[in-house]
Amino acid sequence: MMLWPSNLLSVATRVVAPSRCLGCSILLDDGALFCASCREWVEELPSVWTLGVPRPLVTLHVGFEYAGVVKDAMLDLKHGGRTAVGVRLGEYLARRVPPRPGIVVPVPLHPSRLRVRGYNQSLWIARGLNRVRPDLTICNALRREGKASSQKGHGRIQRREAVSEVFSPTRLASRVAGQDVWLVDDVWVTGATLSACAVALERAGARRLRGLVAAEVT
Numbered sequence: 001m002m003l004w005p006s007n008l009l010s011v012a013t014r015v016v017a018p019s020r021c022l023g024c025s026i027l028l029d030d031g032a033l034f035c036a037s038c039r040e041w042v043e044e045l046p047s048v049w050t051l052g053v054p055r056p057l058v059t060l061h062v063g064f065e066y067a068g069v070v071k072d073a074m075l076d077l078k079h080g081g082r083t084a085v086g087v088r089l090g091e092y093l094a095r096r097v098p099p100r101p102g103i104v105v106p107v108p109l110h111p112s113r114l115r116v117r118g119y120n121q122s123l124w125i126a127r128g129l130n131r132v133r134p135d136l137t138i139c140n141a142l143r144r145e146g147k148a149s150s151q152k153g154h155g156r157i158q159r160r161e162a163v164s165e166v167f168s169p170t171r172l173a174s175r176v177a178g179q180d181v182w183l184v185d186d187v188w189v190t191g192a193t194l195s196a197c198a199v200a201l202e203r204a205g206a207r208r209l210r211g212l213v214a215a216e217v218t
């Protein structure tokens with residue numbers, strides 16, 4: 001069989017880059033996210049929440065408790081440029097998604113924050129999801145507007161107000177009309193962000209909205 005250069009590259013990448021534990025970077029041969037030692041400090045959460053999920057989301061799928069090695073890995077993803085962590089988390093979260101096609105919408109960053117960070121960590125999680133489930137198409141259907149404000153140091157009520165009505169559809173949002181949509185974010189705190197995103201997508205015609213987050217602050 002003839003291999004094109006891009007195929008050769010992907011084969012070579014797979015050979016020279018086996019997966020590493022997201023906690024301690026030890027080499028793993030079973031494709032897991034964490035090694036046995038780190039797994040002792042990982043709290044894997046039940047896959048689907050239906051109660052207490054802010055409307056118009058119908059379900060929320062959560063990977064882990066935001067603590068210990070999971071928190072460290074996610075801080076590396078968000079602030080340390082380790083976008084590969086996002087891809088690995090997305091590949092893992094793909095197991096939580098029923099086998100039906102749909103659209104994946106990453107929660108956007110405010111443009112000013114995107115300029116500073118250079119990437120949207122939620123988009124990298126979405127890319128991991130799409131790598132395992134190509135029938136889930138990524139669509140940057142939302143933009144975050146308004147005054148950029150750090151959520152650090154805000155109480156829960158202020159944070160809810162800080163994110164209200166700051167998401168609006170982009171030109172691409174017409175693609176979500178009539179579709180099942182997965183909203184992807186890295187961390188769940190109060191649900192205010194995902195809820196505001198879901199409202200904007202519902203207005204754009206999304207049919208069934210579900211949330212998928214890598215970790216929840218409990």
Ligand SMILES: [Zn+2]
Pocket residue numbers: 021022023024025026034035036037038039
């Ligand atoms: Zn480890």
